[in-house]
Amino acid sequence: MRGFKLWLTGLLVVASWGLTWHRTAPAQSPAARETYAELPGARIWYKDTGGDGVPVVFLHAATGSNRNWEYQIPAFVGAGFRFIAYDRRGWGRSVIDPAGKQPGTGADDLQSLMDHLRMDRFHLVGTAAGAFVALDYALSYPERLRSLVIANSVGGVQDEDFLELGRRIRPSPQFEGLPPDVRELGPSYRAANPEGTRRWIELEHLSRPQGAQAPAQTMRHRLTFSLLETINVPTLLLTGDADLFAPPPVLKLFADRIQGAESLIVPEAGHSTYWEKPDIFNRAVLDFVRKH
Template identity: 30%
Template sequence: MGSVFHGDITVGYEDEGSGEALVLVHGHPFDRSMWHPQTEHFSRAGWRVIAPDLRGYGDSTAVPGTTPLAAFARDLAGLLDHLGIERCVLGGLSMGGQIVMECYRLFPERIRGLVFADTFASAETADGKAARYAMAERLLREGMDGYAHEVLAKMISPATIAARPDVAAHVLRMMTATPPEGAAAALRGRAERPDYTGLLSRVTVPALVVVGAEDAYTPVGDALDIHERVPDSRLTVIEQAAHMPNLEQPDTFNAALGAFLDALP
């Protein structure tokens, strides 16, 4: 575990293993611990795995207001600079996947492979913008607890909640520990994100697209859209998983990611 002062914030991160760099970006409203099964597995498999806390989450500084995806991307670039990493495989889940798209827009030369997990590429709709802004105000007003309990059964499948209470507890713990100011700032920034669908067709590195078969937030159709747009991509649909297949079915997720990494040039 480490931390680095970048610009006006402190960024917490995990840095495990050695070899080529694999950087994993968490979603909302989680933290870097969501990648623990991947950090543990791939750091033992010959990869240097970097899992940062985004600004406003985990051990990183919570900045109120609005956090555009470009700000998250610049934080990641600063962390790569600090760690002396010139190029990496970059992956993200949900909002993290959209941050990965923004990173590819800003500094594609630093990325040798992409992983898009349970995410989508289009800009927000008018209704979606309104909903994100309303949720930001709710979280500031009420805190994270009520929201976290409401969405738990969509973040992970009911079957996972029943069979793996440890995973349910972990997901709930991440959500309730997130500072409302950081979550609200990310929601506002995400509401104003650009449309990345055109960017995907210009991707020149290999990509892996992963999605839980039961994901209600980013359904399989969203993953299929990304897969069809990215020229050199492979798609994996993980059964018995919802929005967080890396935690719900870690062995299956790791197998798909491992096969993708092994096939990289």
């Protein structure tokens, strides 16, 4: 009988160990994946490097797709962050679903993707037209953001005097007649990096399969400088000193309106700082997000 009691006691101890282990087993880290997310009105193609790092989400320009971040992936993953980028609705490999609500808003597409990935809070980086979405998202869902980076962008601001400034900087139709690489890559980069320029052009072509046009998505907000004054998210602004869309005086307009914004002007860079000066871009963004 005594032997039986000892055996039973041992069995209960082993069982309790198993229950304790089961209760305290760590949650599995998110797996790396590159696939579609079925969202309202669109199948959104995204890349997620997975892992336990703090997420950083990247929004591409109107001339790009998630492929354009090839210089950022190793830098951010190597620094321990979880890298996420996607093809915005109508770009790259994302597919519009005509049966769904169209055209939707970029901010709501981002919110739906973050919900799909069960993402709580994250850093958001937008370049050029991708920064329009980033600003709209910061105004719509500020509780989801750890920080905001706005790169090389006019921000989608609709104040008439600002629009008139843009018309003086980029006169029509002459400006639109320039090739995309001339508009968006600075002369220093094009002169010194013919192979990088060729690769950028290749990615620009891939961003619009078979010449498809992306939908003209509306914004949740009509963006104005007075509205930008209400942003309460840590913000970094950066641009290139040779940016034909958002030259340094434009960056200063945003820096004067967004509370506490930090700013950086990158020398010898055009409208694609992330591509032309990736080392400077990556270091500046990494230093910033680490603080928040």
